[in-house]
Amino acid sequence: MPHQPSRRQVLAAGAAFALGSAIARPAAAQSGSPAPLRILVGFPPGGGTDAIARTLADKLKDLLGQPVLVDNRAGAGGQIAAQALKAASADGHTVFLSHDHTISILPLVTRNPGFDPAHDFVPVAGIATFVNALALSGGTPARSLPEYVQWVRERQGGKGNVGVPAPASVPEFLVKLIGQKYSLDLQAAPYRGSAPMIADMLGNQIGAGIGSIPDFIENHKAGKIRVVAVMGNARQAAVPEAPTFAELGLKGFEDVPYYGLFAPAGTPQAAIDRLGDALAKVVAQPDVKDKLTAMGLAVGYMSQQQLASRERAYTQAWAKIIKASGFQPQ
Structure with missing residues (x-):
């Protein structure tokens, strides 16, 4: 009959295993792969924003030398993803790929969106405009x-x-x-x-x-x-046969929206600069530019300052349109 260890022996072995694991964990963390970059997307898989995020993620992982994950937090026009960004740690590991609706429009039409872009977020870089x-x-x-x-x-x-x-x-x-x-x-x-x-x-x-x-x-x-x-002040390369609304007599929609990445307020500037530099290299790659252009984007890198300026101008333009329409924030 095999020897059965005593209760004291079992407890001692368990303690030794736990101690060994505790010692090993920091070493594994130091030698393991870096923490992933998470790109929040406010819309479900299969849409344009999701496709753009996955195109960027595929290229960024090699340039940054770390895993890059797309995290779809769909619902409420991007509001859920924006709230997730606000709640995220400002450690440079979470960003939000957003277009104009969540960052510029939602705060104008919603009484309490649960976030304030001017205080809760910081621009990282812009990648394109679209219509x-x-x-x-x-x-x-x-x-x-x-x-x-x-x-x-x-x-x-x-x-x-x-x-x-x-x-x-x-x-x-x-x-x-x-x-x-x-x-x-x-x-x-x-x-x-x-x-x-x-x-x-x-x-x-x-x-x-x-x-x-x-x-x-x-x-x-x-x-x-x-x-x-x-929309826009010129026909689009992706659909050159489609006239602008202005050509058809409907003016006031010439200012075009943007796509950009945003990080939680307080994110170290070094982390923002690192990601911004990587994005500049990604959008300059011919295959990426061709792919995004085929999606209907006007690809053009915007620095942190340029994206911030673009966002402010767009928000101010639409604040006037929304006020003139008589719309009351819900």
């Missing part, structure tokens, strides 16, 4: 904005629903202005991100949607939806 666009589903017979207006007026009794990726967003205000311009009763139908909105467009559950070109471009090229008008 929002009006797209029509495959089941909508119109092939242009004027044809869509005529179709709504004649076939829909002057009423129509237009999908938007988030409530109280730039696309929602654009829906209102299009309705006012053409004397139509257009209602914005808010979704939790662009992916479910586009899914409904592909299924002909909704006839039109307004979102970013990066969200629409793949299905537009496949002929499943049609981009018929874009």
Whole structure:
């Protein structure tokens, strides 16, 4: 019969194992791989922002010499991800890839968003600008904005629903202005991100949607939806056939939104500079630039100071538009 150790022997062996583990852990931490960089994304996988984040992550991991993870915190137009950034440690291991809606627009349309970009965040760097666009589903017979207006007026009794990726967003205000311009009763139908909105467009559950070109471009090229008008002061290389809203007589949407990375306030400047330098190298790589351009972005690196200036100017411009619309923060 095998010898059975005594209770005292078992406890002694357990204590020795625990002590050995405690000694080994710091050594493993010192010799192991570095802590990962986490990129928060405020929208679900499959959308434009998620695709951009994964493109950046794939390149940053080699330049930074550390794992880079995309952390989707979808919901409330990026508000959940922004709150997660505010709660994160300011140690240089967490950043937030965001466009204009969460950083510039949400604080203007929400009474208590749970974060204040001016105090809770610090810009890291910008990577691109982009434009929002009006797209029509495959089941909508119109092939242009004027044809869509005529179709709504004649076939829909002057009423129509237009999908938007988030409530109280730039696309929602654009829906209102299009309705006012053409004397139509257009209602914005808010979704939790662009992916479910586009899914409904592909299924002909909704006839039109307004979102970013990066969200629409793949299905537009496949002929499943049609981009018929874009924001900005010039036509976009990704969809050169689509006129600007200004060309169609709808002015006031020439200022274009941005994509940038933000870190928690208090993040060491050295960490911000390190990541900013890496981003500059990433967006300068021809394959990355080509990929992001194909998504509908106007790729252009913005330093920390340039992104901060861009964000302030954009926020001020939209504060005037939102106030003039009579919208009351919810």
